[in-house]
Amino acid sequence: MVPLSYYLTLSGILFACGVAGFLIKRNIITIFLSIELMLNGVNLTFVSFAAQLKSLDGHIFVFFVMVVAAAEAAVGLAIIIAVFRTRETLNVDRVNLLKL
Amino acid sequence: MLHLVLFFIFAAVCVGGAINLLAQRHPINSALSLIVVMGSLAVIYLLLGAEFVAAVQVIVYAGAVMVLFVFVIMLLNAGVEERIAHGSRVATMLGVPGLIVGLVIGVWVVSRLTGLDKISIGGPSVMNGTEAFGNPQAVGHLLFKDYLLPFEVTSILILIAIMGAVVLARREE
Numbered sequence: 001m002v003p004l005s006y007y008l009t010l011s012g013i014l015f016a017c018g019v020a021g022f023l024i025k026r027n028i029i030t031i032f033l034s035i036e037l038m039l040n041g042v043n044l045t046f047v048s049f050a051a052q053l054k055s056l057d058g059h060i061f062v063f064f065v066m067v068v069a070a071a072e073a074a075v076g077l078a079i080i081i082a083v084f085r086t087r088e089t090l091n092v093d094r095v096n097l098l099k100l
Numbered sequence: 101m102l103h104l105v106l107f108f109i110f111a112a113v114c115v116g117g118a119i120n121l122l123a124q125r126h127p128i129n130s131a132l133s134l135i136v137v138m139g140s141l142a143v144i145y146l147l148l149g150a151e152f153v154a155a156v157q158v159i160v161y162a163g164a165v166m167v168l169f170v171f172v173i174m175l176l177n178a179g180v181e182e183r184i185a186h187g188s189r190v191a192t193m194l195g196v197p198g199l200i201v202g203l204v205i206g207v208w209v210v211s212r213l214t215g216l217d218k219i220s221i222g223g224p225s226v227m228n229g230t231e232a233f234g235n236p237q238a239v240g241h242l243l244f245k246d247y248l249l250p251f252e253v254t255s256i257l258i259l260i261a262i263m264g265a266v267v268l269a270r271r272e273e
Contacts, residue, residue, distance in 0.1 A: 029130075067258065
């Protein structure tokens with residue numbers, strides 16, 4: 001029998017790892033992966049509260065989060081491809097000009 | 101007892117994968133460790149009785165989204181991340197510890213102001229994931245009755261995302 005706080009702690013750790021990766025990583029793809037990690041941490045919070053409250057609304061919300069994450073991944077990776085095509089780099093420190 | 105053991109095993113795998121994501125320098129290694137995190141999260145969803153969410157986690161997240169990521173990493177031939185040495189030393193040394201201290205103080209202040217710390221969660225109420233109330237049938241009933249309009253809106257969102265991805269990634273003539 002697992003208390004709710006364990007699940008919340010795990011999701012907090014995952015979210016913190018995502019924030020840390022977002023801040024310290026310099027590769028744009030790894031930054032994007034960190035965002036996905038944060039979304040996963042939040043999803044775990046939703047599911048654990050849904051189990052605690054015996055309500056299915058959290059599951060529905062996780063479904064919508066996954067849909068938005070999939071759409072975001074498709075558009076974001078397209079933007080990354082477009083940036084790489086013009087800049088020839090994936091380092092966000094080198095992408096610092098608005099014009100080409 | 102079995103639930104606790106399984107939770108600790110897969111939570112350890114989860115945290116290990118998340119830390120490995122930060123430690124690796126090559127994006128493909130980070131992507132593969134994120135797949136490990138998502139797979140073990142699916143098992144944790146099963147422990148919580150969320151069968152539908154666990155299946156969707158494996159199919160959509162660990163399957164489709166991560167395949168897209170790995171595909172783009174391979175396509176762009178992404179190498180080991182390079183570091184450009186600039187920026188102040190003080191920010192490098194104090195950045196992460198300062199951020200952690202700031203977050204802890206912020207959480208403390210908010211929980212004191214809103215009385216969140218008075219609510220005890222997870223004390224007497226424990227979860228036994230034996231009753232799987234999140235099976236696809238129940239979720240489907242809710243999704244197609246109460247949440248029908250948001251569900252249809254997400255399909256339009258996906259359609260717009262597909263068109264946007266095609267337009268953005270198209271090579272300009």
